[in-house]
Amino acid sequence: MSTSTTLEEPKTGTWDGGNEPLKASYGKLMMWFFLLSDAFTFGAFLIVYGLSRHSHLPYTGRPEDFQFSTEWWPIPEKVFNAFPGFHGVDLPLAFVALMTMILILSSVTMVLAVEAGHRMDKNDVQKWLLWTILFGGTFLGCQAWEWTHFITGTDEGMLLADGTRVFGANMTMNQYGPPLFANLFFFITGFHGFHVTIGWVLLVIAFISTVNGVYHKRGHYEMVEKIGLYWHFVDLVWVFVFTFFYLI
Amino acid sequence: MAAHSDHSNDFHQTGEIPKAQTKVIWKTFFILVALTAVEFLFAFTMDAGTLRNAIFIVLTIFKAFYIVAEFMHLKHETKALIWSIIIPLALIMWLMVALISEGSYYFDSITNYFN
Numbered sequence: 001m002s003t004s005t006t007l008e009e010p011k012t013g014t015w016d017g018g019n020e021p022l023k024a025s026y027g028k029l030m031m032w033f034f035l036l037s038d039a040f041t042f043g044a045f046l047i048v049y050g051l052s053r054h055s056h057l058p059y060t061g062r063p064e065d066f067q068f069s070t071e072w073w074p075i076p077e078k079v080f081n082a083f084p085g086f087h088g089v090d091l092p093l094a095f096v097a098l099m100t101m102i103l104i105l106s107s108v109t110m111v112l113a114v115e116a117g118h119r120m121d122k123n124d125v126q127k128w129l130l131w132t133i134l135f136g137g138t139f140l141g142c143q144a145w146e147w148t149h150f151i152t153g154t155d156e157g158m159l160l161a162d163g164t165r166v167f168g169a170n171m172t173m174n175q176y177g178p179p180l181f182a183n184l185f186f187f188i189t190g191f192h193g194f195h196v197t198i199g200w201v202l203l204v205i206a207f208i209s210t211v212n213g214v215y216h217k218r219g220h221y222e223m224v225e226k227i228g229l230y231w232h233f234v235d236l237v238w239v240f241v242f243t244f245f246y247l248i
Numbered sequence: 249m250a251a252h253s254d255h256s257n258d259f260h261q262t263g264e265i266p267k268a269q270t271k272v273i274w275k276t277f278f279i280l281v282a283l284t285a286v287e288f289l290f291a292f293t294m295d296a297g298t299l300r301n302a303i304f305i306v307l308t309i310f311k312a313f314y315i316v317a318e319f320m321h322l323k324h325e326t327k328a329l330i331w332s333i334i335i336p337l338a339l340i341m342w343l344m345v346a347l348i349s350e351g352s353y354y355f356d357s358i359t360n361y362f363n
Contacts, residue, residue, distance in 0.1 A: 022329045032329070036336055043340040047347050054351030057359075063296070077291070093291060100284055108277045111319045112270060121265045232319045236312055243308040247291055248301050 031226045035233045038195075042237050045188050046244050052180045068158040074177040076246050082149050096246050099142045100238065106135030107235040114228040117221025122210065125221060129207045132231070136200045143193045150185065185245070192241055195234045202227045276318040283311050 014021045022029060059072040066078050077092040084095070109131040116124030153168030158175035160166060166175045174182035206227050215221045287307050294300045317323035322330055 021326070023326050024329060029329075032333060036333055039337060040340060043337075043344065047340075047344045050344060050348040051351040051354075054348050055354040055358075057355070075296070093288070097284070097288060101281070104277065104280050104284070107315065107319055108273060111273050112268075115268060115270060115273065119266045119268065121268075124268065229320055232315055235319075236315045239308060239311050239315065243287075243304050247287060247304050 025222060027222060027226055028229070031229045035229065038233065039237075042188075042191070042240070045184075045191065046240060049184050049188065049244060052184060056178055056180070068176050070158075070178055072177065074181060076248075079150075079176045080146075080246055082154075084145055088155065093246060095142070095146065096242065099139055099146070100242055102135050102139045102142065103235050103238050106132050106139065107232055109135060110228050110231045114221070114225050117215070117224045120216065120221070122213070122216050125210050125215075125224060126207065129203060129210060129224070133200065133203050133207060136196060136203060136231075140193065140196055140200065143189065143196075146189075150182075188241055188245060192234070192237055195237070199227070199231050199234050202230065272318060276314050279314055280311055283307050283314075 011017075024032075053073055057072045059066060059075055063075060063078075066075055068074060068078075080096055081090050081092040082095065083089065083091045109128045113125050113128035113132060116128055151168050151170070153166075153175050157165040157167040166173060168175060169182040169185075171183060171186070172179055176182065206224055209215060209223070210221075215223060287304060290300055290303055294303075322333065
């Protein structure tokens with residue numbers, strides 16, 4: 001019986017090694033998988049929101065007669081209807097619309113910075129990063145105002161059965177509805193705002209590095225691209241928070 | 249050596265910088281703005297209900313698609329990367345549906361317990 005062996009053909013398939021099956025750099029892949037895990041965290045928050053909302057009494061009367069009460073879950077349009085400089089005017093969702101626009105705009109300037117990085121255009125990267133920093137900072141300022149208003153409350157507050165009134169919100173009581181409503185507002189928008197803050201700091205670092213020519217010397221602007229991925233993800237989360245917390 | 253003689257941070261661009269290709273980016277931006285505007289239109293002209301919520305969720309998924317596909321460039325990545333991101337997120341949607349119906353059941357149980 002012959003014992004001669006033949007050399008096996010080297011394997012050259014996609015997953016046999018020696019190449020990049022996903023055709024993306026290590027850093028970008030890790031950013032993608034981090035964002036996936038972050039999506040689970042935000043997903044969990046929004047799922048808890050849905051669960052809590054469905055296990056509370058909904059408001060069933062006419063929307064015009066709506067009153068704040070701990071009995072039922074509030075209508076978001078009746079809670080988020082304030083705008084800086086228009087005290088006492090009922091402007092439902094106007095301020096949150098502005099915030100959404102600002103964040104989408106910052107996403108666009110971010111992707112323009114990434115595009116400029118592909119062309120190795122240092123001046124354009126600087127310009128668009130600076131716009132993104134400006135819009136991101138404005139969004140954070142808006143959120144600070146929104147929180148302040150939510151915590152301080154309205155002039156009327158909520159009338160309790162014993163005749164006293166509750167104003168604003170804290171972790172145990174709020175004038176808008178069941179305690180969970182304010183808790184989830186603080187946790188969901190707070191965790192999102194925390195992400196925006198981190199992204200903003202990363203953007204400032206990237207801007208300084210761009211001005212100093214760090215990326216130009218390196219030969220690519222991949223760092224801007226990775227921060228861009230993170231920044232778009234933050235915008236994406238806001239799209240969902242906006243729908244589930246403010247619209248529905 | 250004078251402190252200001254270090255010119256390693258100065259660059260002379262070699263070759264022409266290509267022209268910016270921003271058409272798709274601005275198109276995506278206008279789609280996102282339009283979808284948000286439509287959401288507000290529905291928020292102010294339609295009474296709250298299951299149908300309105302369904303419209304909001306569909307529009308949100310469209311917005312998410314444009315952000316992930318174009319801004320995050322996922323549409324232009326390899327199939328394997330696209331699926332490794334999409335499939336886990338699809339499972340999260342399943343959990344969301346499951347737990348929201350769980351919430352309704354819980355509400356039903358406690359309100360009808362003594363009836």
